[in-house]
Amino acid sequence: MAAMTRPLLNRRLAEFGTTIFAEMSALALSTGSINLGQGFPDTDGPEEIREAAVRALRDGRGNQYPPGPGVPELRTAIADHQQSRYALSYDPDTEVLVTAGATEAIAASLLALVEPGDEVIALEPYYDSYAACIAMAGGTRVPVTLRPRDGAYHLDLDELRDAITDRTRLILLNTPHNPTGTVLTRDELAAIAALAVERDLLVITDEVYEHLTFDGAAHIPLATFPGMRERTVTISSAGKTYSFTGWKVGWATASPALITAVRSAKQFLTYVSAGPFQYAVAEALRLPAAYYDDLRADLSAKRDLLSDGLQAAGFEVYRPSGTYFVTTDIRPLGPALSQNGDGFAFCRALPDRIGVVAIPNAVFYDHREQGAPFVRFAFCKRTEVLQDAVDRLKGLS
Numbered sequence: 423m424a425a426m427t428r429p430l431l432n433r434r435l436a437e438f439g440t441t442i443f444a445e446m447s448a449l450a451l452s453t454g455s456i457n458l459g460q461g462f463p464d465t466d467g468p469e470e471i472r473e474a475a476v477r478a479l480r481d482g483r484g485n486q487y488p489p490g491p492g493v494p495e496l497r498t499a500i501a502d503h504q505q506s507r508y509a510l511s512y513d514p515d516t517e518v519l520v521t522a523g524a525t526e527a528i529a530a531s532l533l534a535l536v537e538p539g540d541e542v543i544a545l546e547p548y549y550d551s552y553a554a555c556i557a558m559a560g561g562t563r564v565p566v567t568l569r570p571r572d573g574a575y576h577l578d579l580d581e582l583r584d585a586i587t588d589r590t591r592l593i594l595l596n597t598p599h600n601p602t603g604t605v606l607t608r609d610e611l612a613a614i615a616a617l618a619v620e621r622d623l624l625v626i627t628d629e630v631y632e633h634l635t636f637d638g639a640a641h642i643p644l645a646t647f648p649g650m651r652e653r654t655v656t657i658s659s660a661g662k663t664y665s666f667t668g669w670k671v672g673w674a675t676a677s678p679a680l681i682t683a684v685r686s687a688k689q690f691l692t693y694v695s696a697g698p699f700q701y702a703v704a705e706a707l708r709l710p711a712a713y714y715d716d717l718r719a720d721l722s723a724k725r726d727l728l729s730d731g732l733q734a735a736g737f738e739v740y741r742p743s744g745t746y747f748v749t750t751d752i753r754p755l756g757p758a759l760s761q762n763g764d765g766f767a768f769c770r771a772l773p774d775r776i777g778v779v780a781i782p783n784a785v786f787y788d789h790r791e792q793g794a795p796f797v798r799f800a801f802c803k804r805t806e807v808l809q810d811a812v813d814r815l816k817g818l819s
Contacts, residue, residue, distance in 0.1 A: 434557040434558060434560065437557075441550060441785075442550070442781055442782065442785045443459065443460045443781070446459040446460070446769065446779050446780075446781055447459060447460050447779070449770070449773050449779060450773065450779040453773040453774060453777065453779075454777065455772075455773040455777045455778055455779045456777060456778050456779065456803075456807060456810060456811045456814065457779045458728075458778060458779060458780055458799040458800045458801070458803065458811055459769075459779040459780055459781045459798075459799075459800065460781075460800065461600070461662075461667075461746060461747060461800045461802060462667045462800075462802065463665040463667070463802045463803065464802075464803045464804055464807060465665065465804060466665060466666065467664040467665035467666050467706075468664065468706070468709065468713070470705070471664060471666070471702050471703075471705060471706045471709075472666075472702070474701065474702035474705045474706075475669075475698055475699050475701070475702035478697075478698035478699075478701040478702060479698045483697070483698060483701050484696075484697025484698035484699070484700060484701055485697060485698060486697070487693075487694050487697070488694050488697040488700060489694070490685070490689055490693060490694055491515075491518070491519050491520060491685065492518065492519065492520025492673070492700060493520070493697070493700045493701060493704070494514065495700070495701055495704040496520055496671075496673075496700040496701070496703055496704040496707075497514035497515070497518040497520065497673075498514045498704070499703070499704040499705075499707040499708060500512075500514070500518050500520075500673050500675065500707065501513070501514040501517070501518055501675070502707070502708075503707045504643075504656075504675055508642075508643050508645075508646055509646070510643060510645055510646060510651070510656075510675070512675045513678070516678040516681065517675055517676060517677060517678055517681055518673060518674075518675050518681070519673060519674045519675075519681050519684055519685050519688065520671065520672070520673050520700060521672040521673060521674060521688060521692075521695075522670045522671075522672065522691070522692045522695040522696065523659055523661060523670035523671065523672040524628060524630045524657050524658065524659040524661075524672040525551050525672070526670075526672065526688065526691055526692060527655075527657040527659075527672045527673065527674045527684070527688075528551065528552065528555055528594075528626065528628060528657060529551070529555045529558070529687075529691065530674075530684050530685075530687040530688035530691055531626045531655045531657070531674065531684050531687075532555045532556055532558070532559040532561065532594075532626070533555075533558065533559050533687040534683040534684045534686055534687040534688075535591065535592060535624055535626075535655075535680075535683060535684075536556070536559040536560065536561040536591055536592065537560070537561075537591070538559075538560030538561070539560065539561070539562065539589065540559075540560075540561045540562070540589060540590075540591035540592075541561065541562045541563075541564050541587060541589045541590045541591060542556045542559075542561045542562065542563050542564065542590075542591060542592055542593075542594055543563075543564045543565075543566055543582070543585050543586065543590060543592075543593045543594065544556070544563055544564070544565060544566070544593075544594040544596075545565075545566055545567075545568055545577065545594075545595065545596060545599060546565035546566060546567045546568065546786070546787055546788060546792075547567075547568070547601055547602065547783050547786030547787050547793055547796075548565070548594075548596065548786055549596065549600055549601075549628070549786065550785055550786060552594055552596075553788075556594075561591070562589070563788065564585050564590070565787070565788045565789075566578070566581050566582045566585050567581070567787075567792060568599065568602055568604060570602075570740055570749075570751070570796075573739075573740060573741060574602075574603075574604065574740055574741075574743070575599070575602035575603070575604045575740060575749070576604070577604070577606065577610055579610065579613050579614075582614070582617065583617060586617065586621050586623070590621065590623060591623070591624065592623055592624035592625060592626060593614065593618060593623055593624075593625045593626075594625075594626045594628070595614065595625055595626070595627045595628070595644060596627070596628040596629075597611075597627070597628075597629065597641065597744075598629075598631040598632070598634060598635055598639075598641060598742075598743070598744025598745050599744070599745065600631065600745050600747060601745075601747050601749055601781075601783055601786055601798040602740065602742070602749055603740065603741070603742020603743055603744055603745050603747060603748065603749065604742075604743065604744070605635055605639040605640070605641060605743040605744040606642075608640075608642055611642055611644055611647060612647055614644065615644060615647035615648065615649065615650045618649075618650065618653060619648075619649040619650070619653075623653070624653050624654075624655070624680075625644055625650065625653060625654045625655070626654075626655045626657065627643065627644050627645070627654060627655070627656050627657060628657050629641065629643060629656060629657060629658045630657070630658050630659045630661070630662050630663075630672075631662055631744050631745045631746075632658055632663070633662075633663045633714050633717065633718070634662060634663070634717070634718065634721060634744055634745055634746055635718065635743060635744040636718060636721070636722045636725060636742070636743055636744065637722075637743060639743040639744060641744070643656055644656070645675075651677065652677050652680075653680075654676065654680075655674050655675075655676040655680050655681075655684060656674065656675045656676065657672065657673070657674050658672065658673060659671060659672035659673065660672070660699075660703040660706060660707075662746070663706075663714075663717070664703070664706045665802075666699070666702075666703075669696055669699040669702075669703070670695060670696055670699075671695075671696050671699050671700060671703045721746055721801070721802065723805075724746075724801040724802070724803070724805060724808055725741070725742065725746070725748060725801050726741075727801070727805065727808050727809065727812065728748060728799060728801040728808050728811070728812065729741050729748050729801075730812075731808075731811070731812030731815055731816075732748065732750050732799065732812075732815060734812075734815075734816070734819070735755075735812075735815040735816060735818045735819050736754055736755045736756075736759075736818060736819045737750035737751065737752060737754060737755065737797075738750060738751035738753070738754050746800055746801050746802040747798050747799065747800055747801070748798070748799050748801060749783060749796055749797070749798050750796065750797050750798075750799065751795050751796055752765060752768050752795055752796070752797055753795045755818060759818055760795070763794055763795040764794060764795075765782030765783060765784050765793065765794055765795060765796060765797050766782045766784060766794075768782070768797060769781065769782045769797060775817070775818075776814045776815060776817045776818060777814050778811050778814050778815060780797045780798060780799050781797065781798045781799075782794075782796075782797055782798075783796035783797060783798050784796070
């Protein structure tokens, strides 16, 4: 049989191989290292929500195909959440869509709203699925880079304004921002909203870390600003907030026209998913305010434990205002330990060196040299695991 001579992978995806998360998680397993790379908790979420999923399974709710837009109980709970938290009113029947995690919601939104050749602006560094989804939609990604300064990452609004051209279709916005931990301020969001209205742009907002903010930082949905509700697809999910990342229950809220467009693409991806889990997430969204307060307090303490440990080990630390990741600069460790500021080489050597796994931030950049010396650690782990990691990090100094 003659060998294939044509490339098997289409040109839009040719630049994307196995994700760094798969590589580093495999390295964690093979070396027995503490995995602070991939962002998933090492404990389950609330017991009553897990039991709600078991109850749904036993009662036969969701074991067959659920409704395409999502079960009514969850769509209503999502609409109630947006109303009670942010005073955003959505019709659960026409303005809410349940998806297989936020990743599918982002993919379906881009596939539905982007024409080949359209430009999509994204804040760099960005979660790696953004680039792949823009490519699958035939769009051209235009990065606007968040830059480190004074212990945090900052958005240059002038750079964002200059990035908009006549070919710009939409802005893909992530706040609280992974991996930098930046939470955009009201003034920054107001400026983005004004630009979107002025240039008649759509906006997709990834708000999966909406409840994971610290030190008084407040998450404000872009859809709350004047002129934005009708041009914004707001995306979130249950995984980060309730520590059930494997359930893959996400959602989008938007105007009827936008939700209809997104659903047109989504129905040919998974159609439906996570039936019994949808009923459980509906209950999770009705947890009392104390749950969210306790979650933030717990993660804030873990952030400080890991950040202090990284700083003591010699890293420059950018203490996040949101998410459950902390970004570090490895160059203060010196040329030898930092592999001359090469985050990829550093992260690949770290498991054998001290038994800890992290992620090189360069994978989140178009121009990888800009992210080369930065490394991301996750702190959504048990306190004793983080303390063990901190003790191991001492070996670097």
